Amino acid sequence: DIQMTQSPSTLSASVGDRVTITCRASQSISSWLAWYQQKPGKAPKLLIYKASSLESGVPSRFSGSGSGTEFTLTISSLQPDDFATYYCQQYNSYTWTFGQGTKVEIK
Amino acid sequence: QVQLVQSGAEVKKPGASVKVSCKASGYTFTSYYMHWVRQAPGQGLEWMGIINPSGGSTSYAQKFQGRVTMTRDTSTSTVYMELSSLRSEDTAVYYCARGTTIVGAAYWGQGTLVTVSS
Numbered sequence: 183d184i185q186m187t188q189s190p191s192t193l194s195a196s197v198g199d200r201v202t203i204t205c206r207a208s209q210s211i212s213s214w215l216a217w218y219q220q221k222p223g224k225a226p227k228l229l230i231y232k233a234s235s236l237e238s239g240v241p242s243r244f245s246g247s248g249s250g251t252e253f254t255l256t257i258s259s260l261q262p263d264d265f266a267t268y269y270c271q272q273y274n275s276y277t278w279t280f281g282q283g284t285k286v287e288i289k
Numbered sequence: 290q291v292q293l294v295q296s297g298a299e300v301k302k303p304g305a306s307v308k309v310s311c312k313a314s315g316y317t318f319t320s321y322y323m324h325w326v327r328q329a330p331g332q333g334l335e336w337m338g339i340i341n342p343s344g345g346s347t348s349y350a351q352k353f354q355g356r357v358t359m360t361r362d363t364s365t366s367t368v369y370m371e372l373s374s375l376r377s378e379d380t381a382v383y384y385c386a387r388g389t390t391i392v393g394a395a396y397w398g399q400g401t402l403v404t405v406s407s
Contacts, residue, residue: 183351216393218334225384225397226334237395269334273393276348278324278336 184208184272188281194289201257203284205270210250214274217246217255220283221266229268230255260286291315293385293398300404306373309401311385318366319343322388325359325370327381328400335381339388340368375405 185208195201205215213233218226228237230246233253243258257264265288270281296310311323325337338349340359347359353372361368368385383401386394 214390214393218394220334225386225400226394228393228395231392231395237392271334271393273388273390276322276339276388276390277350278326278388278393280326280334280336283333 183277184211184274184279186270186272186279186281188270188284190284191282192285192287194287195260196289197260197262199260199289201260201264201286203255203268203270205248205253205255205281207251207253207272211272211274213249214272215246215248215253216271216273217244218269218271219264219266220269226269257286291387291396293387293396295383295385295398295401298402298404300406301375303376303405303407305375305405306371307375307403308369308371309383309385309403310367310369311398312365312367313342313387314366316387319363323359323361323368324386324388324394325357326384326386328384329378329381332381337370337383342366342368372403375403377405379403380405 187206215233217230220226229240234246245256267283267285269283272279292314294312319342324339340347342361358371385398387396
């Protein structure tokens, strides 16, 4: 099974900060990686797919990069609505694996 | 528009079974695989398995093998996830999510809270 390791688990930041979250796969997944944002009591929301493609309607301050085993999600200028938990997900096969999540908190 | 509407919250006793439904609309039901993902309170997302609504074939995460059954009803565009031999650790929100090999999961159900308590 493919394992996904996400870091950090918690991140404290201020509005306007540039934020980077890292995700590492235990084996190559090419670019089959997605990023989701989740707020309390809500279903995850797709932000990025295929490592770097922005989902329709998602603000351009979100970007993704990487391939193989190393991936990053960057928020260029953190906004109040961005305080949430973020998950990476591999979908290299018909089975999925999620990272442990990164909670972005207000500093 | 694509919608996935799940059944309501359930409270079950340990050892019982629960069956959660996910009714799809706004697209061709048999054209997209459906996944089930769960989230225990305060925890991360855990993939449970996948069903192909076209032929009904399934694949389950090793952890749930023998306890989970995913089925579908093409006449009502509904997929079901049944989990048996429930224990307190199965208390979680259960989500269905429409999957594609290109995007991952752009559409999710609203979630169904299953509480296992004596």
